[in-house]
Amino acid sequence: MAGLFSKLKDKLGKTRKGFIEKVEGIFTGAGKIDEDLYEELEEVLIQSDVGVNTTLEIIEMLRKSVKEKKISDPVLLKDEMKEQITLLLGEENPLHFAEKEPTVYLIVGVNGVGKTTTIGKLAKSLQSEGKSVLLAAGDTFRAAASEQLEIWGQRSGVGVIRQSEGADPAAVAYDALQAVKSRNIDVLLIDTAGRLHNKVNLMKELSKIKKVIEREVPSGPHEVLLVLDATTGQNAIQQVKLFQEAVDVTGIILTKLDGTAKGGVVLGIQREAKVPVKLIGIGEGLDDLRPFVPQEFADALFA
Amino acid sequence: MAMFEGLSEKLQATFKRLRGKGKLTEADVTEAMREVRVALLEADVNFKVVKDLVAKIKERAVGHEVMESLTPGQQVIKIVHEEIINLMGANESKLEISPKPPTVIMLVGLQGAGKTTHGAKLAHMLKKQGKQPVLAACDIYRPAAIKQLQVLGEQIKVPVFSLGQDSPVKIAQESIEFARKNGNDTLIIDTAGRLHINEELMDELTNIKEKVEPHEILLVVDAMTGQDAVNVAEAFNQQLGLNGVILSKLDGDTRGGAALSVKAVTGCPIKFAGVGEKIDALEVFHPDRMASRILGMGDVLTLIEKAQQNFDEKKAKEMEEKIRKQEISLEDFLDQIKQLRNMGPLSSVLEMIPGMGKQLKDVQIDENEFNKAEAIIQSMTPEERKKPLVIKDSRKKRIARGSGTTIQDVGKLLKQYEQTKKMMKQLSGMPGMGGGGASSAPKGSKKGKKGKKGGQGKKSPFKLPFPF
Ligand SMILES: Nc1nc2c(ncn2[C@@H]2O[C@H](COP(=O)(O)OP(=O)(O)O)[C@@H](O)[C@H]2O)c(=O)[nH]1
Ligand SMILES: [Mg+2]
Numbered sequence: 105m106a107g108l109f110s111k112l113k114d115k116l117g118k119t120r121k122g123f124i125e126k127v128e129g130i131f132t133g134a135g136k137i138d139e140d141l142y143e144e145l146e147e148v149l150i151q152s153d154v155g156v157n158t159t160l161e162i163i164e165m166l167r168k169s170v171k172e173k174k175i176s177d178p179v180l181l182k183d184e185m186k187e188q189i190t191l192l193l194g195e196e197n198p199l200h201f202a203e204k205e206p207t208v209y210l211i212v213g214v215n216g217v218g219k220t221t222t223i224g225k226l227a228k229s230l231q232s233e234g235k236s237v238l239l240a241a242g243d244t245f246r247a248a249a250s251e252q253l254e255i256w257g258q259r260s261g262v263g264v265i266r267q268s269e270g271a272d273p274a275a276v277a278y279d280a281l282q283a284v285k286s287r288n289i290d291v292l293l294i295d296t297a298g299r300l301h302n303k304v305n306l307m308k309e310l311s312k313i314k315k316v317i318e319r320e321v322p323s324g325p326h327e328v329l330l331v332l333d334a335t336t337g338q339n340a341i342q343q344v345k346l347f348q349e350a351v352d353v354t355g356i357i358l359t360k361l362d363g364t365a366k367g368g369v370v371l372g373i374q375r376e377a378k379v380p381v382k383l384i385g386i387g388e389g390l391d392d393l394r395p396f397v398p399q400e401f402a403d404a405l406f407a
Numbered sequence: 408m409a410m411f412e413g414l415s416e417k418l419q420a421t422f423k424r425l426r427g428k429g430k431l432t433e434a435d436v437t438e439a440m441r442e443v444r445v446a447l448l449e450a451d452v453n454f455k456v457v458k459d460l461v462a463k464i465k466e467r468a469v470g471h472e473v474m475e476s477l478t479p480g481q482q483v484i485k486i487v488h489e490e491i492i493n494l495m496g497a498n499e500s501k502l503e504i505s506p507k508p509p510t511v512i513m514l515v516g517l518q519g520a521g522k523t524t525h526g527a528k529l530a531h532m533l534k535k536q537g538k539q540p541v542l543a544a545c546d547i548y549r550p551a552a553i554k555q556l557q558v559l560g561e562q563i564k565v566p567v568f569s570l571g572q573d574s575p576v577k578i579a580q581e582s583i584e585f586a587r588k589n590g591n592d593t594l595i596i597d598t599a600g601r602l603h604i605n606e607e608l609m610d611e612l613t614n615i616k617e618k619v620e621p622h623e624i625l626l627v628v629d630a631m632t633g634q635d636a637v638n639v640a641e642a643f644n645q646q647l648g649l650n651g652v653i654l655s656k657l658d659g660d661t662r663g664g665a666a667l668s669v670k671a672v673t674g675c676p677i678k679f680a681g682v683g684e685k686i687d688a689l690e691v692f693h694p695d696r697m698a699s700r701i702l703g704m705g706d707v708l709t710l711i712e713k714a715q716q717n718f719d720e721k722k723a724k725e726m727e728e729k730i731r732k733q734e735i736s737l738e739d740f741l742d743q744i745k746q747l748r749n750m751g752p753l754s755s756v757l758e759m760i761p762g763m764g765k766q767l768k769d770v771q772i773d774e775n776e777f778n779k780a781e782a783i784i785q786s787m788t789p790e791e792r793k794k795p796l797v798i799k800d801s802r803k804k805r806i807a808r809g810s811g812t813t814i815q816d817v818g819k820l821l822k823q824y825e826q827t828k829k830m831m832k833q834l835s836g837m838p839g840m841g842g843g844g845a846s847s848a849p850k851g852s853k854k855g856k857k858g859k860k861g862g863q864g865k866k867s868p869f870k871l872p873f874p875f
Contacts, residue, residue, distance in 0.1 A: 147454060153633040156448045215656060215684070216519025216629065245684070247558035248551040255550035269558075300659040305775060333519060337451030337633025339661040360518065363602045365635035388518070388548075 137170065137181055145185065152368030152405050155338050158375055162188055186402040192371055193398035197355065197380035200326050206284040207291045208317050208324035211357075212310055212347055213331035215298030218359035218385055220249065222331055223293045224256025225385070225393035231260055235290040240280035241266035242273040242313065243297040253295050259390055273297065273309065274316045281320040294325075301346035314351050329382065331357045334367035341369065344377045358396065359385030366405055431479055436468045439483045450662035450701045453637045456671045464490050488698060494667060495694035500676035503622045503650065508592040509541075509583065511619055514653070515612055515643055516627035518600030521655035523552060525627055525681055526597040527559035528689040529653075533593050534565060541591040543582035544569040545615065546599035556597055563686055566591070575599070579615045596621070603642030616647055623650045625678065628669055630657045636665035637672045644673040654692060655681040666697050737792040740824055741784040782810035783820050795821055 142163055149159040165188050166181070175181055201207045209226075211219050220243065227237045239257050241264055243249035250266040257264040265280040277294050284292045296313065299306035317325045330353045332340055347353050358367045361384050370381050381396040440461050447457045464487055473482045504510050512529065514522045523546065530540040542560050544567055546552035553569050560567035566589065568582040579596050586594045598615070601608035616624065626643050628636060643649060652673070654666055657680045666677055677692045784792060786809030791798055798806070803817045810817075 150448060151454050151634050153451075153635070156445050214631070214659070216521060218519060246555070247562075248555035251554050252549070252551035300656065302658075302660045333629075333631075335517065335629070335633060335635050335639075336631050337661070337665065338449055339451070339631040339659065342660055360602075363517070363635065364604060364638045365633065369633065 137176060137178055141178060141181070142167070148406065149368065152366035153337050154368035155341075155372040158372040161375070162192070162371070182406060186399075186406065189371065189402040189405065190398045192374050193401060194374065194380060196395065196397055197382050198395065199382060200354070201291075202321075202323055202326050204323070205288065205290050206281075206321060206324075207326045208281070208284075208294070208321050209291070209327045209329055210294045210296070210310075210314060210317065210325045210351065211329050211331060212296050212351060212353070213298060214300050214333075214343060215246075217298065217331045217333040217336075218357075219243075219298065219331045220252050220256065220295055221388060222357055222359060222383075222385055222393065223253065223295050224259060225390055226383075227256065227262045227293060228260040228390045229393055230291050231262065236288075237262045237291045237293065238280060238284050238287070238289045239264045240276055240292060240294040242276050242295045244269055244271045244273050244276060245297040249295075249297065274313045277313050277316050278320065281317065285320075301343045301350075307346065307350040310347075310351050327354045327382075328352055329355050329357050330379070331359055332367070332370070334358050334360045335363060335365040336369060338369060338372065341372050341376055344373050344379055348377060348379065353379050355380055355382035357381075357383045357385065361404075362386045362392070367401075368405065370401075431468050431471050431473060431482065433469050435479060436465055436483070439468075439480075440465050443483075443487055446702065447664060447667075450664035450703070451631075451633045451636075451668075452664035452701065453634050453668035453671070456637070456668050459671075460490060460494065484702075488702065491667065491698040491701065492695050495670055495698050496676055497695055499691050499693060500651065500678050502678065505622045509586040509594045510592065510623070511583065511594045511596065511621040512623040512625060513579075513596040513598065513615065513619070513621040514625055514627055515598050515647065516600060517602065517629075517639060518549075520600060520627040520629050521653075521681055522546075522600060522627045523555050523559070523597050524684070525653050525655060525679070525689070526556065526595045527563060527565070528681065528686055529679070530560075530565045530593075530595055531563040531686050532689050534563065538593045539591050540565050540593040540595055541582070541586050541589065542567045543579060543585075543594060543596045545575040545578050545596055547572045547575055547578075548599045552597075552599065559686070575611060576614045576618055580618045583619055603639045603646075609642070609646050612647055624648065625651050625653050626669070626673075626675070627653045627655055628665060630654050630663045630665060630680075631659060631661045632665040634668075636668045640669040640675075641672045644675065649673055649675045651675050651678040653677070653679045653681065658682040658688070662701050662703065663697060664701050667701055670694075737784050737787065737795050737824060738789075741781065741792070779810070779812055779816055780820055780823075783807075783812055783817055786810040795824060 145166070146159055146163055149162060150156065154162070162185075166185055169175070169184055169188070170181065173184070175184060199209075211223055213219050223239060227239060230237050237260075239253055239262055241250040241253045243253070244267060247269070250264075250269070254264045254266065263283075265276065265283055267276050267279070273296060280292055280294065283289070294313070294317070296310060297306075299310070301307065314325060314328070328351050330344060330347050332343065336343070344353065344356070356370065356373070356379055358370060358381055361367055373379060381401075384394050384396050384401075386392045386394060443464065444457055444461050447460065448454065452460075467490065468483055468486050471482065471486065473479050502510070502512070514526050514529075516522050526542055530542055533540045542556055542565055544553040544556045546556075553571070557567045557569065568578070568585045570578045570581065575598065582594055582596065585591075596615070596619070598612060599608070601612075603609065624647050626640060626649050628640065632639070640649075640652075652666075652669055652675055654663065654677050657663060669675070670677060677694065677697070680690050680692045682688045682690055783806060786806045787798070791802065791806075798817075798821060800814075803814045807814045807817050
């Protein structure tokens with residue numbers, strides 16, 4: 105926990121500082137728990153993209169437990185709030201691996217959220233756990249997307265299966281699945297082109313890729329990971345729902361938490377879709393991928 | 408989930424008990440403002456921006472005379488809409504063109520916002536307007552970013568200036584020389600995505616700015632951005648002094664409140680909107696329409712304009728006549744499909760119809776179905792198109808083969824055609840044939856219960872003479 109914190113704090117600049125001081129002020133400045141304090145808490149949550157409805161619900165829960173536990177100290181209120189949020193986020197939820205190799209992960213999400221970068225980082229981290237990894241360049245649409253993945257592959261010395269631009273992504277996945285089977289590779293990470301969740305045909309294309317995986321590795325895919333940009337607002341909920349409909353998302357990777365956005369929308373997501381957050385991205389480097397720890401996330405909201 | 412419900416619907420409900428006319432009271436307005444606040448926040452307008460806006464609207468609304476033709480709810484909507492347009496700006500804004508070429512445009516923004524794609528789209532748009540643009544590849548950090556720009560440049564036949572991984576400041580500087588030497592009148596500089604709190608990289612942008620003195624520094628902002636949009640826009644604006652904004656990924660289903668936030672904190676106009684992944688999916692930004700979208704009121708204006716552009720008046724008249732007499736043929740059916748398709752992706756057309764926005768969340772429009780329908784009708788003989796009743800099994804088989812579909816597909820289309828005809832019977836009895844038609848896409852099967860109810864009941868301020 106300390107690790108992430110210092111890392112995050114390292115990366116914080118002036119914009120964030122003002123905000124932190126302000127929030128600290130809420131809890132240490134005020135002498136007693138009153139309506140103003142609740143209102144300010146509401147403000148903090150909304151400004152972290154938690155969303156109006158979820159915010160009101162959290163505040164309601166807080167009021168209830170304040171009453172029940174007879175809390176009167178604003179500082180304790182802060183801890184209580186974090187606890188509520190941690191509870192809402194559920195348990196830590198590590199990646200799932202196949203009982204018998206290969207493990208196959210499908211990575212999906214809208215355009216520009218960080219799918220390819222995350223795959224690069226994840227490849228490195230799996231490799232450092234002693235696993236052999238292969239990448240599949242399933243983004244055959246965006247210009248130079250395969251080249252981008254290939255460079256990430258080189259950075260950690262991991263192979264990349266690719267075809268030419270415009271090729272059928274399901275065919276790339278098929279090739280890669282054959283390759284992991286014949287080469288006895290432990291984990292296959294399949295990249296996909298970014299797509300907006302309201303594009304029906306593109307979502308169907310994803311389902312097709314998933315079917316190919318299911319056919320070739322019947323126990324897979326072992327994770328379908330939706331990459332979410334932490335700067336996204338309430339639309340993220342819609343993203344989760346529609347991707348879930350198309351490919352049964354099993355986990356979320358929340359990227360760009362090194363910025364000033366807090367990614368509070370994942371709280372709303374827990375209320376509405378119940379997809380656990382598994383990993384977070386905190387930079388553009390090879391090592392900037394971390395497990396998602398609910399407690400830490402709650403702390404960061406009020407950091 | 409109580410996803411965003413149309414604000415107009417909510418306000419109407421709030422004011423239901425208020426039948427009488429007269430002045431808006433403070434209590435009425437306060438209640439209405441609660442809904443407005445929630446609506447704006449759910450649309451991702453920044454908290455502080457909402458606060459200011461609501462205060463302003465409230466001040467204006469209390470004591471306001473309710474116009475003869477409006478209900479109190481509508482009156483409040485009108486004020487809200489006007490104030491948002493006030494903030495958004497009412498008019499489109501153009502690019503600054505330098506009298507002394509090249510005009511230099513610099514694109515900046517966070518990672519993944521869409522700078523590279525929009526650089527190419529902009530170049531393509533300018534080229535179509537007769538300009539001779541060149542692109543400069545200053546993103547030396549993201550793997551294969553230069554290659555991406557080069558591939559796009561090749562696609563649109565626009566030169567790309569690059570010095571590999573050399574310093575971005577130097578690349579920008581030399582790209583001006585390149586433009587001058589090669590007679591390029593517009594230079595578009597693509598820069599790497601960066602966090603607004605990364606001082607080193609923000610300083611790099613200032614250095615580029617000082618060396619090339621761009622005429623336009625445009626911030627590319629993802630339309631799905633949440634509350635943080637204000638921090639980002641403010642930081643880039645303070646560092647560089649922005650001239651405008653490009654709002655990307657507006658073809659999604661986000662309400663796009665970030666547009667309002669960014670405008671409010673920078674004062675910069677939003678000049679363009681990205682509406683798709685294709686290279687020509689770039690539009691001049693219409694602030695007034697965005698105001699309606701954020702409020703969930705249906706982008707009526709866009710629809711009207713598009714309809715006007717694409718719909719031949721005379722044909723419309725003929726069609727109305729036919730609808731009245733209920734003698735529409737499959738030929739007309741095909742015509743209508745083509746008309747609709749000319750207006751852009753069907754989902755975006757339907758989204759612009761008031762009351763449809765919400766339903767679209769549940770209704771999936773499948774463009775494939777339209778392709779199929781077109782192919783099927785095109786495989787019919789003229790006689791079959793005029794009198795679909797003659798199409799029996801053997802003809803169905805032939806048509807299916809000719810259009811690369813199945814007999815079931817042909818049967819389904821014929822059924823939809825019959826349903827459409829039936830629906831016209833109802834429609835022809837309705838004055839103005841409003842949005843009613845819009846809810847029953849030929850997709851029929853998937854339109855869902857909600858679609859029916861909302862679509863037909865709603866009165867639409869304009870005529871929409873489409874059978875579906
Ligand atoms: N600051 C920051 N940038 C990131 C992070 N993850 C990805 N990016 C950047 O976001 C941009 C888009 O990433 P990319 O992987 O190409 O997105 P994709 O389109 O989803 O594959 C790139 O510039 C990445 O370097 C992160 O955790 N933090
Ligand atoms: Mg990618």
